[in-house]
Amino acid sequence: MKPVIIIQGPTAVGKSSLALEIAQKLNLEIISADSRQVYKYMDLATAKPTKEEQKLVKHHLIDVITPDQAYNAGRFARQATEIIDNSDLKFPIICGGTGFYISSFLEGLCDIPDIDPEVRETLSKNWDSLGSENMYKQLISIDPQLAQKVASNDKQRIIRGLEVYHSTNKKLSAYWEEQGLLEPRKVLNILILDQRETIYQRINKRYEQMVRSGLLDEIKSLLDMGYDEKSPGLTAVGYKELLPYILHKADLAECINLAKQHSRNYAKRQLTWYKRNNFNLVFFRKSINYNNIDSYIKNFMDNY
RNA sequence: GGCGGGAUAGCUCAGUUGGUAGAGCAGAGGCCUGAAAAGCCUUGUGUCCCCAGUUCAAGUCUGGGUCUUGCCA
Secondary structure, eight states: OOOEEEEEOSTTSSHHHHHHHHHHHHTOEEEEOOTTTTBTTOOTTTTOOOHHHHHHSOEESSSOBOTTSOOOHHHHHHHHHHHHHTSSOSSEEEEOSOHHHHHHHHHOOOOOOOOOHHHHHHHHHHHHHHOHHHHHHHHHHHOHHHHHHSOTTOHHHHHHHHHHHHHHSSOHHHHHHHOOOOOOOOEEEEEEEOOHHHHHHHHHHHHHHHHHTTHHHHHHHHHHTTOOTTSGGGGSTTTTTTHHHHHHOOOHHHHHHHHHHHHHHHHHHHHHHHTTSOOSEEEEGGGOOHHHHHHHHHHHHHTO
16 A cells, blocks of 8 residues: 555635645645546536646646536545556645545545445435435334434435445444444545635635636536536535536526635535544744754655 | 505515514524535524504504606607
8 A cells, every 4th residue: 555645625725726735846646536527528517727837837636527427535545546546646635625535545445346226316315205214213113323424314325325235235333333444544644724714715715717817607517517416426515516607598686695604614524524533743824934844744745 | 746555674575353473585603425516404583664643462453754667658
């Protein structure tokens, strides 16, 4: 298992530019840990590195699927591991805001086979027709241990428990119990933070900039390609809020405000998530630059 | 100018036959084992526009004002 440098932080805090600078100076490659940058044709509101930036530094796990496809933490963990451990890369930088993906990569997930999306679709329809209570009762009778941990109206987790059982004939909680510990990987896990108010301001400004740069045209061309509001990719914050404007002529300013608001909500959830994780280094955005971080990185690299 | 709707939590609005208020969203905090930019939990005292009246009791009824909005001129 190769050692890995990881850069995390809430959205709009400046992760990507730092990763890019480090990667350029030390000749490293970047693996994006971002649940939305995996989508082709969605560049602006995912804050994807530009084509120019991607020429400067090799980026992985960007543009790997089309917006009608679903991605998940398991695929990320598998693909990231594949790239890191089965290639010539010596020190990759994982950089991204999807903390769950990074945890899944580091700690591993239980070994559950891929589940046919139709199973989930059927369960989702049942949820709508039978109601949450009945679905939760099903989960209690199938997998009581899991049911205890899941809220009685948590559609996603109840359906996940049911789909695992229906597809594999084995309880999700049983998979959890069998899960072994992954060999710990050597990491330099860096967190970048900033004051809440500053993060929020940066989110707002950045989104306005995205709209000015042609976000509406990007979304229109996605629609022209045949993707719609049901496409998994288009459920991304910054995209879904603008669809009503494009499709039904809702008020643009309101849609933009909503997109900003959802981005702020997202940043808050990220910050809460980071509290559960351990980091080797925590920097404030203002104080961070390559010069005061490179000694840590070089030291980390020299030791492996 | 005439006729009618509104005025209640930061915002959008509920409030039954009068008993001093409650949802969603926001905000704040939290959870998280393949949807994670997702999903979920906790957290709601606010001149119920103002003044007067009726009443034991008025957001709720009556009168007068103010503001707002729609239609007609």
